[in-house]
Amino acid sequence: MAHLPQVLVFGPPTIFTQFEPQYSHKYHFLNAWASSLPLDQFLHTHNYEPSSIQAILCAGGGTPVTVHVLSVLSSVKLIVTTSAGLDHIDLLECRRRGIQVAGAGSLFSEEVAEMAVGLLIDAMRKISAADRYVRQRVHSGPWDFPLGSKLGGKRVGIVGLGSIGFEVAKRLEAFGCSIFYNSRKEKPFISYPFYSSVVELAANSNALVICCALTEQTRHIINKEVLLALGKEGVMVNIGRGALVDEKELVRCLIEGEIGGAGLDVFENEPHVPEELFGLDNVVLSPHAAALLKSLPLICVTLWQGI
Numbered sequence: 168m169a170h171l172p173q174v175l176v177f178g179p180p181t182i183f184t185q186f187e188p189q190y191s192h193k194y195h196f197l198n199a200w201a202s203s204l205p206l207d208q209f210l211h212t213h214n215y216e217p218s219s220i221q222a223i224l225c226a227g228g229g230t231p232v233t234v235h236v237l238s239v240l241s242s243v244k245l246i247v248t249t250s251a252g253l254d255h256i257d258l259l260e261c262r263r264r265g266i267q268v269a270g271a272g273s274l275f276s277e278e279v280a281e282m283a284v285g286l287l288i289d290a291m292r293k294i295s296a297a298d299r300y301v302r303q304r305v306h307s308g309p310w311d312f313p314l315g316s317k318l319g320g321k322r323v324g325i326v327g328l329g330s331i332g333f334e335v336a337k338r339l340e341a342f343g344c345s346i347f348y349n350s351r352k353e354k355p356f357i358s359y360p361f362y363s364s365v366v367e368l369a370a371n372s373n374a375l376v377i378c379c380a381l382t383e384q385t386r387h388i389i390n391k392e393v394l395l396a397l398g399k400e401g402v403m404v405n406i407g408r409g410a411l412v413d414e415k416e417l418v419r420c421l422i423e424g425e426i427g428g429a430g431l432d433v434f435e436n437e438p439h440v441p442e443e444l445f446g447l448d449n450v451v452l453s454p455h456a457a458a459l460l461k462s463l464p465l466i467c468v469t470l471w472q473g474i
C-alpha cells in the first residue's frame with residue numbers, strides 16, 4: 168500500500184465508512200477516528216510514517232487540526248473537511264505552510280436551515296416533549312400536557328445572515344415571522360432591519376437563531392446579557408457552533424427559567440452535552456446532525472476527488 172497516497176481520516180465515521188471500500192484502491196486511509204490514542208501514538212502504534220501522509224479528511228466539530236497536528240504531519244498538502252465551518256482547522260498555519268483547505272461552503276445551507284427551523288418549531292410547540300409525554304404516560308386521565316406557543320407572527324432575530332442565516336430567514340418568512348438580524352456589517356441589499364448590537368436584537372426578538380461562524384470575535388457572542396435580554400419567553404436555537412454561546416450561562420438560564428427554551432444542534436465541548444439539559448422539557452437536543460443527511464456522502468465524494 169506504500170505507493171498509494173496516504174490520507175489521515177479524522178471523520179466523520181458515519182459517512183466515511185460507506186465510502187472507504189470504494190476508494191481504498193486509490194488511497195491508503197489511516198483511520199485515526201477509530202482510535203482513542205493521541206495522533207503521535209496512533210501513528211507510532213501502526214508504524215505509519217507521518218511524513219508520508221499527504222492529506223487529511225475531517226469534519227466540523229470533530230478532532231481539531233491544530234498547529235501540533237500539522238507539525239507532526241510535515242508533508243500534508245491538502246485538508247478536506249465535510250463542513251462549512253472551518254473553525255476546527257488552524258487556517259493561519261495552513262496559509263503559512265501553503266496547505267490547501269477544501270470545505271463544503273454553502274452546499275448544506277438549505278439542509279442546516281431546515282434543521283434550525285425544525286428545532287425552533289420543536290422548542291416552541293414542544294413536539295419532542297409531547298412525544299415523550301405520550302410514550303411515557305402512566306395514568307389514563309385527561310391529557311395534561313403543558314401549552315406551547317405559536318411560531319407564526321413571532322419576531323425572530325438571526326445572528327449571522329450568511330448563506331445559512333438567509334435560508335432560515337426565507338423559511339421563517341413563510342411562517343409569517345418578522346425577521347431582524349445582526350451580522351459583522353449591515354448588508355446593503357437586505358431589507359430585514361439590522362441591529363449592530365446582539366443584546367438589542369435579543370431584547371426585540373421572541374427567538375434568536377444563531378447561524379454565524381465561530382471566530383475569536385464571535386466566541387460567546389451569546390452571553391448572559393444577551394440571554395437575559397431575550398427573556399423568559401424567548402427561545403434560542405443554535406446550529407452554528409457550541410462555543411458561540413456561553414454554555415454554562417445558557418444551562419443556568421434554562422434551569423432558572425431566565426429564557427423560555429432552546430434548540431441545540433451544537434455544544435461547546437462536543438461530544439459532551441451538559442447533563443443538566445437532559446431533564447429539561449423546554450430543550451431540544453440534536454447530535455451536531457444539521458448537515459448530516461443522506462445526500463452528504465455524494466458531496467463528500469466530490470470533495471475527496473480533490474485529494
Ligand SMILES: O=CC(=O)O
Pocket residue numbers: 227228249250251252253271275458
Ligand atoms: O457543522 C457543520 C458544518 O460546519 O457544515
